[in-house]
Amino acid sequence: MLKKSLLEKILAKALSNGADFAEIFIEDTFNSSIQLLDSQIKKVIEGNEYGAGIRVFYGTKAIYAFTNELSEKSLLSAAEAVSNADIGKGNIKAIDLRKKDVLSPHKIEIPFDSIPKTDKINFLRKIDNSARSYSDLISQVNINYIEKEQKIHIANSDGLITGDTRTYARVYVSSIASKDNEMQTGSEGPGAHKGYEFFKSINPEELGEKTAKQAVTMVLADYAPSGKFPVIIGNGFGGVIFHEACGHSLETTSVAKGASVFADKMGEQIANKCITALDDGTIPNAWGSTTIDDEGEPTQKTILIENGVLKSFMIDRLGGMKIGMKSTGSGRRESYKFAPTSRMRNTYIAPGKDEFDDMISSIDFGIYAKKMGGGSVQPGTGDFNFAVAEGYLIENGKITKPVRGATLIGNGAKILNKISMVGKDLTLAEGMCGSVSGTVPTCVGEPPIKVDEIVVGGRK
Amino acid sequence: MFEKEFEQIFNIAKKRNIKDIDILLTKANSFSVKIFKQEVESFKYADSIGLGVRVLINNSVGYAYTEKLDKDAFETIINKALENAIYIESDDVVEFKNYPEIEKKLHIYYPELEKVTVKEKINKAKLLEKTARKFDKRIINVPYLEIGDEKTTTKIANSNGLQKEYTSNLTYGYTMCLAHEKEETKSGMFYKFSHNFNQIDAEVIGNESAKRALDLLEAKEIKSGKYPIIFNNEMAATLLTTFAGIFSAKSVQEGRSLLKGKLKTKIAKDIVSIIDDALLDIGFSTRPFDDEGYPSQSTNLISEGNLQSYLHNSITAKKDKTKSTGNASRSYKGTMEVSPSNLFIPNGTTRADDLYNVFPNSIEIVQLSGMHSGCNPISGDFSMGAQGFFWENGQRKYPIHNFTVSGNFLQLLKDVVTIGDNLKFNFSSIGAPSILVEKLNISG
Numbered sequence: 001m002l003k004k005s006l007l008e009k010i011l012a013k014a015l016s017n018g019a020d021f022a023e024i025f026i027e028d029t030f031n032s033s034i035q036l037l038d039s040q041i042k043k044v045i046e047g048n049e050y051g052a053g054i055r056v057f058y059g060t061k062a063i064y065a066f067t068n069e070l071s072e073k074s075l076l077s078a079a080e081a082v083s084n085a086d087i088g089k090g091n092i093k094a095i096d097l098r099k100k101d102v103l104s105p106h107k108i109e110i111p112f113d114s115i116p117k118t119d120k121i122n123f124l125r126k127i128d129n130s131a132r133s134y135s136d137l138i139s140q141v142n143i144n145y146i147e148k149e150q151k152i153h154i155a156n157s158d159g160l161i162t163g164d165t166r167t168y169a170r171v172y173v174s175s176i177a178s179k180d181n182e183m184q185t186g187s188e189g190p191g192a193h194k195g196y197e198f199f200k201s202i203n204p205e206e207l208g209e210k211t212a213k214q215a216v217t218m219v220l221a222d223y224a225p226s227g228k229f230p231v232i233i234g235n236g237f238g239g240v241i242f243h244e245a246c247g248h249s250l251e252t253t254s255v256a257k258g259a260s261v262f263a264d265k266m267g268e269q270i271a272n273k274c275i276t277a278l279d280d281g282t283i284p285n286a287w288g289s290t291t292i293d294d295e296g297e298p299t300q301k302t303i304l305i306e307n308g309v310l311k312s313f314m315i316d317r318l319g320g321m322k323i324g325m326k327s328t329g330s331g332r333r334e335s336y337k338f339a340p341t342s343r344m345r346n347t348y349i350a351p352g353k354d355e356f357d358d359m360i361s362s363i364d365f366g367i368y369a370k371k372m373g374g375g376s377v378q379p380g381t382g383d384f385n386f387a388v389a390e391g392y393l394i395e396n397g398k399i400t401k402p403v404r405g406a407t408l409i410g411n412g413a414k415i416l417n418k419i420s421m422v423g424k425d426l427t428l429a430e431g432m433c434g435s436v437s438g439t440v441p442t443c444v445g446e447p448p449i450k451v452d453e454i455v456v457g458g459r460k
Numbered sequence: 461m462f463e464k465e466f467e468q469i470f471n472i473a474k475k476r477n478i479k480d481i482d483i484l485l486t487k488a489n490s491f492s493v494k495i496f497k498q499e500v501e502s503f504k505y506a507d508s509i510g511l512g513v514r515v516l517i518n519n520s521v522g523y524a525y526t527e528k529l530d531k532d533a534f535e536t537i538i539n540k541a542l543e544n545a546i547y548i549e550s551d552d553v554v555e556f557k558n559y560p561e562i563e564k565k566l567h568i569y570y571p572e573l574e575k576v577t578v579k580e581k582i583n584k585a586k587l588l589e590k591t592a593r594k595f596d597k598r599i600i601n602v603p604y605l606e607i608g609d610e611k612t613t614t615k616i617a618n619s620n621g622l623q624k625e626y627t628s629n630l631t632y633g634y635t636m637c638l639a640h641e642k643e644e645t646k647s648g649m650f651y652k653f654s655h656n657f658n659q660i661d662a663e664v665i666g667n668e669s670a671k672r673a674l675d676l677l678e679a680k681e682i683k684s685g686k687y688p689i690i691f692n693n694e695m696a697a698t699l700l701t702t703f704a705g706i707f708s709a710k711s712v713q714e715g716r717s718l719l720k721g722k723l724k725t726k727i728a729k730d731i732v733s734i735i736d737d738a739l740l741d742i743g744f745s746t747r748p749f750d751d752e753g754y755p756s757q758s759t760n761l762i763s764e765g766n767l768q769s770y771l772h773n774s775i776t777a778k779k780d781k782t783k784s785t786g787n788a789s790r791s792y793k794g795t796m797e798v799s800p801s802n803l804f805i806p807n808g809t810t811r812a813d814d815l816y817n818v819f820p821n822s823i824e825i826v827q828l829s830g831m832h833s834g835c836n837p838i839s840g841d842f843s844m845g846a847q848g849f850f851w852e853n854g855q856r857k858y859p860i861h862n863f864t865v866s867g868n869f870l871q872l873l874k875d876v877v878t879i880g881d882n883l884k885f886n887f888s889s890i891g892a893p894s895i896l897v898e899k900l901n902i903s904g
Contacts, residue, residue, distance in 0.1 A: 031793075034547075037714060043795045044544035047525035048533070051508065065505035068527045078505070085503050085578075117547055140715045176715070176838060183718070183838040226684050226864075226903030257496060259603035259638065261645075337508065376830050380603055380638045380647045385830030385845030385864075407834045407843040407864050457834075457843045457864025457903045 001026050001163075006072060007155040008095050010054065013079035015095075015157060018088035019056035019063075022079075023156040025294065026052045026070070027336040032112065034145040036124040039132070044117070051336040054078050058088040060322050064339035097161040102298050104291040105284050108167045110196035112147045120145060123204055124171075130208030131175045135216045139178040141208070145199075146170045146191075154296040162296045168287070168441060169198040170430065173207055177215035184221075184404060186214025187389070191287045191430040191441065214371065214390050217402050224391055224406035224458030230366040231408065231451045232359050232394065237372050237429035239348050239444035242277060244377040245384045245412035250279075250304055251330070252319025252342040253436060259380045261413040262310060271308040271416035274352050278303055279314055281329060281345035287430040288346040288442040295331035295340050302328045304347075308416075316342040334438025341437045348445030352422025359421050359450045361397035367406060367456055368392040368399050374431075382412035407457040415451060423448035461487070461625065462529075466617050469513065469534050473619070476538060480516035482556045482618040484751060484792050485509065491578070492608030495585040503578075504608075512792035515541045516556065520548040525792045553778045554796075556618035562748050562755045564739055568628035570655040573609060576631070581607050584633065584662050591666025592637050598677065599670050600645075604636040607660065614751075622753045630744065632887075633660040639673035646679070646847075646861075647827075648672030651887065655742070672826070676847055679861035684903040688822040688877070688896065689865060690815050690851075693884040695825045696892035700734075700805065702831045702842070703869045704890060707736070707761050708787075708798040709776035711837075718840045718870060719767060727767045728873035731808060734762040736771060738786055738801035744889035745801040752788035756801065759785045762873075771798050804891035808879025815880055815896045817854040823902065824849045824856075825865060840869040863904030872897055 007024060014022035028050050035043035051068035052075060063085040065078045124143050131141045146168070153163040170191030177184050188211050192198040233241055246262075254260040262270060271277075281290050281299035290299045295317050303311045313323070316331035319342045332343035360368065368391065375386025388406040392399045428445035462485055473481045487509045494501040512525035515538065522545030524537035585607040592602045608631065615625035634651035650669040652660055691699060711717035719727070738756035740746050749755050752774055760768045772780070773788030776798055789799035816822060827847040835842040843866035850857045875898040885891035 035795075040549040040551075041547050042550050043523070044547050045523040045525070045793075045795055046540045046544060047512070047537070047793060048528060049793075050527045061500045061502070063503040065507070067507045068509055069507075069529075078507075081505055082503075086500075117543075121547060142714075142716075178715075181718075183836075185836070185838060226866075226901065254603070257603045258601055337506065339502065339504065378647060378827075378829055380601070380636070381645045383829065383845065383861075385834060387830065387834045387843070405836075405841050405843055405866070407830060407845070407866070409830070409845040409862065409864055411862075455862060455864065455904065457845075457866055 001028065001153045004097050004161065007161065008097055010075050010079045011095050011155060011157050013076050014054055014056050014083050015090060015092050017083040017086065018090045019058050019083060020088060020090040021057040021157055023055045023154065023295070024052060025336055026153045027150065029148065029150040029335065032147040034120060034124065036128055036143040039128055041121060049335060053336040053339065054082050055339055056082045057318065058086040060318060061086060062318055062339060066336050092157050095157050096159055097155055098159050100160055100162045102162065102292050104164065105282065106193045106289060106291065108195040112196050115196045123199055126204035127173055127208040130205040131173070131212040134209050134212035135177065137177040137179055137216050137219060138175055138212050140176040142174045144172045152294070156296065160296050162292055164291045166290065167193065167195050169194050169196065171199065171202070173211045175211040175215045177219040179219045182219055184215050184218035186211040186218065189430055193285045193287060193289050218390060218404045221402035221404040224367065224403035224456060226456060226458040228453050229456050230363045231454050231456065232363070232368045233372065233449050233451065234368070234370040235423065235425050235446055235448050236427040237444060238369065239429065239446035240372045240375050240386060240431065242349055242446060243344060243347055243444040244375045244386060245382065245410070245415055247344050247347050248377050249382055249412055251314045252316060252323060255313050256319050256322035261382045265310050268310055269308050270310045270413070271305055272419050273308045274422045275305055275308050275416065275419055276350040277305040277348065278350060279344055279347045283346050286346050286428065286443055288344070290345065293329045293331045294333045297327050297329040297331065299329040299345065314342045314344060316340055332437060332440050334440055338437040343435060343437060343440055344433060344442045346428060346443035346445065348426060348428060349422065349447065349449065351424050351426045351447045354421040354423050356423050356448050359423060359448060360394060360399060362450065363394045364396060366394045367403070368394050369408065377412065384412055385409045405458055409455045409457060415454065418452045419449050420452050421450035461613065462615060465529050468531055470619070472534055472538050473515070476542065478515050480556050480619050482514040483511065483616070484790065485511045485615045486792050487613040488610065490608060490610040492606050493581050493585050494606050495589045498586055498589065500582060510792040513537055513541050515545060516554055517542065517545045519553065520545040521554050522548070523795055552775045554775055556620050558620045558622040559749065559753050559755055562739070566739065566746055566748055568626065568746050570629060573629050573631055573655065573657060576657045584660065588633060588635055588662040588666045591663045592635055592670045595667055595670035596674055598639050598641050598674060599637050600640040601638040602635060603638065607633045616751065616753045624749055624753050626748050628747065630655055631657050631660055633662065633665050635665055635669045637669045637673045639677055641677050644677060646673050646676035648676065653744070676859045676861065679847070679859040682850065682860045682863050682902060682904040686899040687902050688819040688898060689900045690822055690824040691895050692824060692826050693880065693882050693892055693894045694886065695828050696805065696895045697884065697886045697890050698828050698831060700803065700892050701886065701888050701890045702835045703837055704800050704803055705837050707771045707800065709770035709772045709780060710798045712770055713776060713779055716838055718838065719770070722767050723770065725767060726765050727870060728762055728765040729876045730765045731879055732762055732765055732873055732876050733760065733806055734803070735760055735806060736785070736787065736800050736803045740802045743802035744885065747801065750786045750788040751790045754784050754786045754788055756786045771800060773798050800890065802885070802889045804883060804885065805879065805893065807881045807883045807893050810878040810880055812880030812882040812894045815878055815894055816851045818877060818896055820853055822851045823860065824851060842866060842869060863902055865900055865902055867900040872900070875899065
């Protein structure tokens with residue numbers, strides 16, 4: 001992308017006021033998306049994102065500038081701006097960039113541009129047809145098809161020069177069921193770190209039907225009860241509970257500031273013994289996987305909690321300096337428009353020993369949250385809130401009927417001790433996670449888990 | 461600005477015999493500083509440009525965009541846009557027109573703001589942190605704090621002679637404090653934005669956020685049931701932000717709004733009005749024209765409880781045989797949508813402080829969470845995590861936490877009892893005064 005000699009010159013300029021570290025991140029990303037709505041192709045859009053971000057550290061003070069004018073003059077002026085933000089005692093004389101290539105374990109088989117757009121559109125039509133033919137109650141189907149290829153180059157004053165190409169494929173389907181003025185949605189958004197082969201691996205009819213079934217089930221459901229109940233949270237996207245309630249508090253972004261309830265708990269029992277949780281960026285072709293992180297560090301598989309004991313945080317370079325620990329390859333950013341910080345990749349609770357049926361039969365009155373919706377957590381306090389997208393009532397040890405409109409609320413640190421059973425069937429689900437360094441692809445995951453008591457906000 | 465680039469694109473289009481083309485460019489510059497323990501934690505300078513084109517071929521619109529502004533990139537996006545237009549099946553009627561200017565003179569760009577030095581911004585951020593930390597010894601942390609400013613230029617041109625641009629800027633400050641006592645941690649946040657750096661009063665922001673966190677300490681749980689609810693002005697605005705999409709004619713036409721079929725009917729209590737005003741004197745979204753170049757206006761969406769209008773761009777307006785309301789919105793990376801400008805519930809006639817006296821017992825909501833997960837903009841159902849206060853006979857008794865507030869947005873509009881006089885806008889440029897609702901479901 002840029003010549004090595006120019007990169008060295010830019011880094012030298014960025015260091016010229018005595019900064020301790022300098023880094024440049026260059027990105028050239030191609031995006032393409034198609035939208036099918038009202039059974040018609042409503043949107044086809046393509047474009048390039050292109051720019052560079054320069055970062056320096058004075059101690060743990062971070063200065064960041066970005067531009068999308070990649071001329072020598074403009075980049076040097078950005079480097080000068082970050083360098084001028086302070087005066088330091090750093091003494092890096094010469095930078096000799098040495099290329100370090102990390103082999104990607106994420107093989108891409110079919111490039112997106114080798115497939116005609118009409119094939120992609122036909123794939124979307126099959127999903128649409130299947131969702132609409134599932135039931136007369138389906139009133140709308142909205143399908144978004146996304147391709148992304150992100151090329152990045154990173155060079156820093158340690159002499160590192162490296163790069164990666166990340167290929168992402170995702171289709172997001174949302175079906176609406178309507179009945180007497182009531183509308184409910186059912187949605188699925190499978191995605192992967194893959195090329196067009198990902199779409200070929202999906203059965204479009206099954207995908208459409210799944211979203212339609214969820215919407216219809218929910219529109220016919222009664223409102224969920226309110227109160228404190230035991231809850232079984234289903235596998236896959238159910239892992240959003242761990243992501244929101246605990247994952248964010250294990251990122252150095254919050255740990256380094258003491259804004260996390262887990263900040264001083266390393267090595268301590270923070271969860272029930274049945275809980276082991278990981279953040280793994282190495283799973284081949286998974287949506288949240290990377291080869292290197294956005295600071296050029298090879299990605300890792302990080303054990304966060306083992307048998308309930310806190311083992312590691314998710315650590316980026318700057319966060320690591322602040323808490324005195326090494327990077328776990330967790331420095332991520334949405335694009336050159338953001339300075340990197342510690343973020344989750346594929347975060348999940350490991351499989352346990354309990355049978356799903358035993359978990360259900362252990363409950364007299366409660367909720368089976370088969371599919372979770374989105375959620376959020378309040379930084380600092382760990383209070384979380386998330387929606388149940390597909391829920392059922394459990395009565396006398398049996399799943400009885402669907403219920404809608406339920407919300408689960410609680411506190412991250414407290415809920416970890418209330419998980420008493422962990423099932424066997426671990427699955428991952430794809431999502432987009434937003435935080436200070438923008439929105440990045442992540443997977444959440446878990447086997448089914450039982451929470452002994454949680455506040456359920458319903459309408460009854 | 462960018463005359464040369466626009467001319468290059470028009471020339472390429474001409475060579476391809478493209479009769480109708482529209483170009484949107486956004487240039488944004490911003491600066492922000494964060495302070496932690498009286499040290500600069502981070503600085504960020506941002507300088508970005510993006511350009512998107514729309515081409516119209518046989519009444520189909522193709523889109524493409526680039527952040528690289530050179531001739532090769534322009535050739536590429538024109539080719540892509542032409543190709544992408546082929547697949548479009550929409551029955552939208554799209555026109556690129558030349559629209560008149562507005563009469564009102566808007567004050568949205570303040571050159572003085574650019575004269576504020578980095579040092580002044582750092583000092584203000586440091587004072588903000590210091591104020592919050594020393595407010596009370598129970599303030600244990602100020603993890604999030606920022607002072608920043610933004611300047612944005614939007615330029616639009618099309619093949620029918622439209623050529624318009626505007627620049628606006630503003631500055632902001634916010635902080636989030638943590639208060640801790642007896643194993644309990646509560647957060648408090650306060651923000652301010654303005655066109656005037658002096659209006660970002662560090663001491664007010666610092667004190668207010670600290671006070672808000674402290675007020676929530678020693679919170680109790682509340683018994684599930686139906687209670688009269690007061691949403692304070694910020695939370696009323698949060699609720700309106702969550703459901704703002706229902707006013708979009710595009711959502712209505714696509715069957716994704718609960719306001720479908722409700723135009724010219726009564727959907728709210730008499731005292732409820734909702735206005736979208738892009739010409740507001742001071743507003744985040746105040747602008748002379750929208751993203752089609754259509755002149756800005758003020759639109760009554762709900763008047764005395766009656767749904768008077770949806771928000772339109774020229775495409776949705778054509779479909780509904782009405783006029784655009786100047787709410788076309790698109791980023792250079794996106795397609796044409798409909799969005800509110802400055803959307804708000806105007807002040808009511810009751811003093812905000814008097815809302816607590818109406819019922820013997822009521823609950824005031826001051827924090828909400830889970831807006832994107834617990835609200836269904838299609839059904840209007842919401843169920844959100846909340847924190848607030850329990851009020852008895854006009855007295856604030858104690859803070860409450862660990863509960864959800866749930867209901868339906870349309871029902872809520874019908875159940876409004878009184879509206880306060882303390883209208884405040886949020887960062888999405890959506891505003892409301894405090895609002896008292898007859899009853900909502902609380903579960904704790």
